[in-house]
Amino acid sequence: xxxxxxxxxxxxxxxxxxxxxxxxxxxxxxxxxxxxxxxxxxxxxxxxxxxxxxxxxxxxxxxxxxxxxxxxxxxxxxxxxxxxxxxxxxxxxxxxxxxxxxxxxxxxxxxxxxxxxxxxxxxxxxxxxxxxxxxxxxxxxxxxxxxxxxxxxxxxxxxxxxxxxxxxxxxxxxxxxxxxxxxxxxxxxxxxxxxxxxxxxxxxxxxxxxxxxxxxxxxxxxxxxxxxxxxxxxxxxxxxxxxxxxxxxxxxxxxxxxxxxxxxxxxx
Amino acid sequence: xxxxxxxxxxxxxxxxxxxxxxxxxxxxxxxxxxxxxxxxxxxxxxxxxxxxxxxxxxxxxxxxxxxxxxxxxxxxxxxxxxxxxxxxxxxxxxxxxxxxxxxxxxxxxxxxxxxxxxxxxxxxxxxxxxxxxxxxxxxxxxxxxxxxxxxxxxxxxxxxxxxxxxxxxxxxxxxxxxxxxxxxxxxxxxxxxxxxxxxxxxxxx
Numbered sequence: 001x002x003x004x005x006x007x008x009x010x011x012x013x014x015x016x017x018x019x020x021x022x023x024x025x026x027x028x029x030x031x032x033x034x035x036x037x038x039x040x041x042x043x044x045x046x047x048x049x050x051x052x053x054x055x056x057x058x059x060x061x062x063x064x065x066x067x068x069x070x071x072x073x074x075x076x077x078x079x080x081x082x083x084x085x086x087x088x089x090x091x092x093x094x095x096x097x098x099x100x101x102x103x104x105x106x107x108x109x110x111x112x113x114x115x116x117x118x119x120x121x122x123x124x125x126x127x128x129x130x131x132x133x134x135x136x137x138x139x140x141x142x143x144x145x146x147x148x149x150x151x152x153x154x155x156x157x158x159x160x161x162x163x164x165x166x167x168x169x170x171x172x173x174x175x176x177x178x179x180x181x182x183x184x185x186x187x188x189x190x191x192x193x194x195x196x197x198x199x200x201x202x203x204x205x206x207x208x209x210x211x212x213x214x215x216x217x218x219x220x221x222x223x224x225x226x227x228x229x230x231x232x233x234x235x236x237x238x239x240x241x242x243x244x245x246x247x248x249x250x251x252x253x254x255x256x257x258x259x260x261x262x263x264x265x266x267x268x
Numbered sequence: 269x270x271x272x273x274x275x276x277x278x279x280x281x282x283x284x285x286x287x288x289x290x291x292x293x294x295x296x297x298x299x300x301x302x303x304x305x306x307x308x309x310x311x312x313x314x315x316x317x318x319x320x321x322x323x324x325x326x327x328x329x330x331x332x333x334x335x336x337x338x339x340x341x342x343x344x345x346x347x348x349x350x351x352x353x354x355x356x357x358x359x360x361x362x363x364x365x366x367x368x369x370x371x372x373x374x375x376x377x378x379x380x381x382x383x384x385x386x387x388x389x390x391x392x393x394x395x396x397x398x399x400x401x402x403x404x405x406x407x408x409x410x411x412x413x414x415x416x417x418x419x420x421x422x423x424x425x426x427x428x429x430x431x432x433x434x435x436x437x438x439x440x441x442x443x444x445x446x447x448x449x450x451x452x453x454x455x456x457x458x459x460x461x462x463x464x465x466x467x468x469x470x471x472x473x
Contacts, residue, residue: 248466
């Protein structure tokens with residue numbers, strides 16, 4: 001199974017490189033031809049080196065006293081109100097719906113739905129990898145998208161992971177951070193949950209890169225996004241509960257978890 | 269000839285001595301390898317939670333007790349408490365510290381046991397480790413049966429000739445940093461006593 005997938009990837013690689021060479025006129029967003037792979041590898045090793053440095057530095061400061069960075073929260077009263085709202089939304093609506101959905105739809109099918117939506121949002125990851133200069137990431141994401149779309153029945157099966165193509169989850173919020181934008185301040189949106197001002201702009205921009213926005217008629221996007229949310233929730237029932245159970249102040253715990261997780265994603 | 273040979277031997281001995289000294293300085297052999305310590309504990313816990321004779325709900329208490337004892341051998345609760353309180357730690361009396369370590373340790377243990385009790389065949393991959401003197405980081409990746417990968421970093425410190433975990437970084441979120449943010453927020457709005465009250469309520473839940 002794995003070997004077949006690998007052969008397929010290699011075939012696609014050949015096809016892609018041939019295509020790049022034959023079509024002389026490539027668009028501005030295309031990576032420079034020929035040096036495609038080599039540049040990616042070079043970039044990856046540079047990234048690795050800087051990562052090593054960072055971790056060494058981190059350990060030094062760690063030894064003294066790990067200093068916790070926190071996100072400014074000037075809107076805390078409003079955010080806390082929306083946190084309560086989302087909390088109730090989860091326990092009174094989302095969780096019962098997702099639990100019902102879970103009993104009807106087998107896990108394999110729900111994994112397929114997850115894979116499908118993930119595969120479909122490829123343009124978001126592709127463009128943001130490019131915007132951050134991560135050409136190898138964009139390349140590997142493209143391979144994954146092609147493999148999953150063609151062999152994985154339009155993205156229902158995640159063949160890319162099975163043949164060890166890595167995921168490069170990049171979004172516009174991270175791109176803005178790479179360009180030097182700080183998070184500004186924390187916002188806990190009703191329905192959408194934890195974000196920052198920067199990540200809100202990022203989310204809004206990414207909507208334009210999401211094919212769901214353009215597929216079908218006006219109602220297609222909200223319905224399919226709703227399905228995505230219910231499906232994701234059905235695969236994660238219990239996560240929010242255990243966060244709440246472990247926390248002394250669930251609002252602060254969620255805010256900090258969101259912020260730390262974003263910082264680590266930006267650093268990647 | 270004889271003189272030359274003994275000189276040669278002397279040099280060899282000296283070089284050998286320097287090499288041994290260098291190696292023993294670079295790798296504190298007494299502490300063992302951090303990854304081994306994490307792996308040993310994880311294997312023990314997986315054995316406990318997969319043990320069919322302990323699956324029976326009547327055995328639940330005994331099962332939790334065995335997990336608890338295993339985790340106690342890995343985690344340095346006092347170090348976790350100290351780091352989670354940050355600069356507030358030094359201002360507390362020994363009595364206060366003792367109660368705090370006990371309550372916070374119980375909360376962490378309970379959270380951890382709840383997590384591992386839901387174990388359903390997740391794979392554990394050990395990706396590598398970094399050692400810097402008395403400190404170490406062990407990189408682990410859990411692969412769930414839903415094929416989700418969860419990267420975890422165990423931060424460890426050598427104490428009493430053993431490696432102890434003092435922080436876990438799950439998907440980029442440090443447990444200690446997360447609690448420190450909560451604790452300092454609570455203390456800024458009320459007091460250490462207020463924090464202790466919340467902790468006591470939590471452990472009574």
